Amino acid sequence: MSPHNQSGGAADRPPLTLHIPEPAARPGETPRFDHLTFSPAGSIRRPDPGVAEPEIRDLPYGLIRVLDDQGQAVGPWDPGLDAETLRRGLKVMAQARVFEDRMFRAQRQGKTSFFMKSTGEEAIGAAQSMMLDRDDMCFPTYRVLSWLLARDYPVIDLVNQIFSNARDPLKGRQLPILYSARKYGFYSLSGNLGTRFSQAVGWAMASAYRGDTRIALAYVGDGTTAEGDFHEALTFAAVYRAPVILCVTNNQWAISSFSGIAGAETTTFAAKAIAYGIPGLRVDGNDFLAVWAATAWAAERARTNKGATLIEFVTYRAAGHSTSDDPTKYRPMDEAAAWPLGDPIERLKTHLIARGEWSAERHTQMEAELAEGVRAAVKEGEGIGTLGQSKPPVSQMFEDVFKEPDWRVLEQRRELGV
């Protein structure tokens, strides 16, 4: 007999049990966020961006915040931005919110097939778009409309894309909001999750290969971190020290599943950086200043050939997942209101007012102007046509499969008579 089972036969052992994570609260229950750590604003040290990774393995477990509960900017991460910049950020965020509310209704009115909002998460795209260079490239998710708005992407082009009408810049080929806007540093979106995260690394490697100065930024949601692409992106980014900022937008939910199903029951997403020996920052995603500061830190690292940074933005998906979703089916109705990090627009507004650089009146007026601008753009888009009433020429269905069409496409065009 071989000396197996030294530790006792199976018979003595207690039965195993399968653990299935469950969120703290379901509909009808009181919202709770005690599984999350929220460090006080200003409490996390800001190491030099050139710091070696072993020195900062605590950072993924803290929460970098600049704006405190009174709207003051505090601590070492305060990026010291001027009021002009902040007002611009505020406007971009407010515009995103107004636009999305409007288009959500348009979808409900049957003007398009589908829509998604970024409510509560507007600070992320806005601050990062403003902070980075024009020729850097963002590999977006569907929740970073504010990136485009911060770069003055024409609202009418958004509307036309969403309506898939004759002026749709994507020629009727894409689901609403899956924009592509090369000139605005906004890579082609697609419905499948995760796959562009690793492409961003390749893009950044190409910039480094050429000896250029452009860096890349990429997003995934908390849920999407579980895809293999996430790991591949981090691995390649770390191995080749790619100049890329890899961001996890942890909005607590992935459609109906909470962040614990994605692996955050007992740890943070920022901590995933440690696996790869790169810095991981955990940042208040509803704090425009903290987002900016963390991005600037990571960008400096990238631009000085120190390689990639992983940033987790802690935020909350205040709206439903999409127009196809009803979040009251799986989480407390008032969970958004209970979210401890508040609303990014309110927080920046409060800060500006506290600085004497903004007022409730100016805010109201700004919102009215933004609403008017959006209304005008939507009207213009409706004039061209909503989904089904207007579309690009059907020949566009057959273009761009390849650079040059092959006989199949030519024959099939003939068959359809277009």
Add this chain to the structure above:
Amino acid sequence: MSPHNQSGGAADRPPLTLHIPEPAARPGETPRFDHLTFSPAGSIRRPDPGVAEPEIRDLPYGLIRVLDDQGQAVGPWDPGLDAETLRRGLKVMAQARVFEDRMFRAQRQGKTSFFMKSTGEEAIGAAQSMMLDRDDMCFPTYRVLSWLLARDYPVIDLVNQIFSNARDPLKGRQLPILYSARKYGFYSLSGNLGTRFSQAVGWAMASAYRGDTRIALAYVGDGTTAEGDFHEALTFAAVYRAPVILCVTNNQWAISSFSGIAGAETTTFAAKAIAYGIPGLRVDGNDFLAVWAATAWAAERARTNKGATLIEFVTYRAAGHSTSDDPTKYRPMDEAAAWPLGDPIERLKTHLIARGEWSAERHTQMEAELAEGVRAAVKEGEGIGTLGQSKPPVSQMFEDVFKEPDWRVLEQRRELGV
């Protein structure tokens, strides 16, 4: 103008450069391992297996070792095994080495198509196979022959599989050494890397789902950790607290690429555990006692519903990658000899001799007996036939595609006349 490019236009920036990791030494150079940390034997603390993960985030950066340079077992990880068990382990390792050397030659003699050795890594499969229960399941790589030998898998069956002959237990369908041995707790191997790592998690979840007591063990090589499957395995294991031990056999090389290409230039594979909030142990893979102890620790955790552990075994692939490989093309000829953790067989032998439980003579005699046993089995296998001279009935090519053949297979059998 929007306030972009605050941090300066691209023109001011220094050019980026692409970093490509390179090993410390190439052919003709002096072997160097200074990128690795080797803690002294006995120096790493042994926390209670029930410990919470945040308490042990230092462990992935140390190296758990029991046998010191004099062959003494030292420190808290000493599993306190009796000499009988250790002699058995020694024998299994020696048998693996003798067998592989013999079959490597057989391949060179044209008796089969392909072969791979585990030289220098025998302690891992041997200790883990002996330590775990008979009804636990190993999801192997092609370098854990010692697992099977430790469970007395018949050598003749190995030989027949390698020769793909009429008695091949896998019916001629698999490349040599891609064994499957359910009764021996050895899951079906396949040529594609990584994919079984995540299946092991499902297997372990099934055991927990049923309330059984069986746990799973899975291996990947250092190179294979870069596959998406690795991340998926760790994610599911962590989320569902699966009773599984996930092992990375870091033998420094992946065919011709060194561990830095897999992401270990500035960190360890064990540290990947931190990303998932599970324990990560970094263990001397050439130290039979350390392998045993770490496995026992992780098994206890798994069996008490504390979930998964990631173990990195630091070892060295002393032979070429396979019979198709010539390692002198890409690494120093004498790198194996310079490996700081020595040879697992020599180290256990020295320990047993130091304990007065073994002798050089007994060792020589054992090796002779093992060689004789292997020779006899190979002879027997050759009697049945080597590759091309003997094979299972051709009808076996058509069996087991599905449980029941469909008309395609039936027709094609008829067409081939079998």
Add this chain to the structure above:
Amino acid sequence: MPKMDMIQALNSALDVKMSQDPDVVVFGEDVGYFGGVFRVTDGLQRKHGLKRCFDTPISEGGIIATAIGMGAYGLRPVPEIQFADYILPAFDQLVSEAARLRYRSGGEFWAPITVRSPYGGGIFGGQTHSQSPEAIFAHVTGLKTVIPSNPYDAKGLLIAAIEDDDPVIFLEPKRIYNGPFDGHHDRALKTWAEAPGSDVPEGHYTVPLGKAAVVREGREATVLAYGTMVHVAKSGIEESGVDAELIDLRSIVPLDIDTIVASVKKTGRCVILHEASRFGGFGGELSALVQERCFYHLKSPIGRVAGWDTPYPHAFEWDYFPGPSRLAAALKRVMED
């Protein structure tokens, strides 16, 4: 007998099997508490418990790998992939592992998994919520691929798939979840209650894999279809005025070659209809098989009507979708030739 739509029928199949067999376990993205984005797993977690119907990380590769491991242990996992477009990250697990496990292990291990996934177009889902990937599965030795076209079949086939000891890709035509869409997108959608195939027994029954159904008998031509296209074919045949026999393949692997060949030998003409893009699609295999076995009976070339060889385009849904008129035109063509 109760009336069920496709979703209810599929839900009932899962419920029946979970009630009968403790080894049946259901998981996937949003399938647990929420009950699935298409509601197919609605109520199963509440009824059968957290561990028998649960949410997974967004990791299709991980979902299928986990299912294979569970299947190898002895369970009968029924993972859901939220959209068939998202099976691709798990393609390697399906092809290199699930499909090959029994063969390569000499029969020691196998993966009795049933991968459910909504597929197909017609819902303005754009490029990644509309695709029909069945051809790439059909080519993989060791995988079965099943596609129901009505509630009765959906339930019976799903139960058969779960009970099958081989890996089954179970593609659910999402366009007909709620009613038998016949391609006339400008008309009101019929409900299942008014349509055949919606009388669904509450309890256990199976529809065997590998048996096609002759949905409409005819003498002049044979139409081969599956999924949503069965309904499109019905209305296309009507529009054409051709007395065509309509065969609902129900499973493409195993394929009911006998029923196909018997029909084409009778009619002498054949049109194949599928949503997937045409080139390299499953229609090619069907055409080749029919041609090989019925060559001397064929009066005209076998026709194929399919999606165009482009990605699936949002605004051009109805230009892309192979609707009844395109089938009718093809039928007329095979009659003229």
Add this chain to the structure above:
Amino acid sequence: MPKMDMIQALNSALDVKMSQDPDVVVFGEDVGYFGGVFRVTDGLQRKHGLKRCFDTPISEGGIIATAIGMGAYGLRPVPEIQFADYILPAFDQLVSEAARLRYRSGGEFWAPITVRSPYGGGIFGGQTHSQSPEAIFAHVTGLKTVIPSNPYDAKGLLIAAIEDDDPVIFLEPKRIYNGPFDGHHDRALKTWAEAPGSDVPEGHYTVPLGKAAVVREGREATVLAYGTMVHVAKSGIEESGVDAELIDLRSIVPLDIDTIVASVKKTGRCVILHEASRFGGFGGELSALVQERCFYHLKSPIGRVAGWDTPYPHAFEWDYFPGPSRLAAALKRVMED
């Protein structure tokens, strides 16, 4: 003109392009210092530098994703996947991303990548070093798939693929890397030096994608083949005694339909030969196309000779491999029918 084998010709293509175009970058598992397990990238790192030919992590998904990102930036990446069996972990990146990027972005982004990968059987590589996955790529709108059969074409096609602005899957029949294997495994392997197609110019030239080659003219039947099977077809035709025309497709997407149709219209008979398993293989599409376009010229059913519908089995290499005798038998069958 120098004589080259396939490996030398492919290496030369890479070298030529790397010398001409700084945007061409080569990477993959073991391709850097070592030069690739089949030696196709041998010497490129030494000559062109560490950054232009380098090793990658073992992560096919990551390799292709990285290549796509680089391609979108403006480079022309030529990633290697060590064996075509291992493309599958990258299948999603190829299908959902590389193939669709140009279309979905309205032409703003595209992925000018060339994915090289050794494929096919005949080397006792067992299940996962022998497969022929071309059919699943051929079905993907937006991907091109190229398969050379001799050194001259290999170099010219690879250069054309690298210069092409669309994603190209470049499958290298590994069985003929060193010589034109004709399926007679019991005879000594010919070297390329003795065979046609081995005179390979040192410098730049292209063989256009989408142009088949008529390798042998014939009057009685048409044989369609690619890769290793071109050589098998030659010897199978000889064995059959049939005066068959042999067409080497060279690329299956784009497909040279005109050459195929012209030949079958001339001969009236057709046999398709490929290594991949038969059901759902690319032979189905070819058969369907030929049947659709040449129906009234066909004198007998189109034949298909292919791998059996089983996984690729180690010991049964030559029972599985569709060798010359199986082709000869099929040719005789189409002549008799």
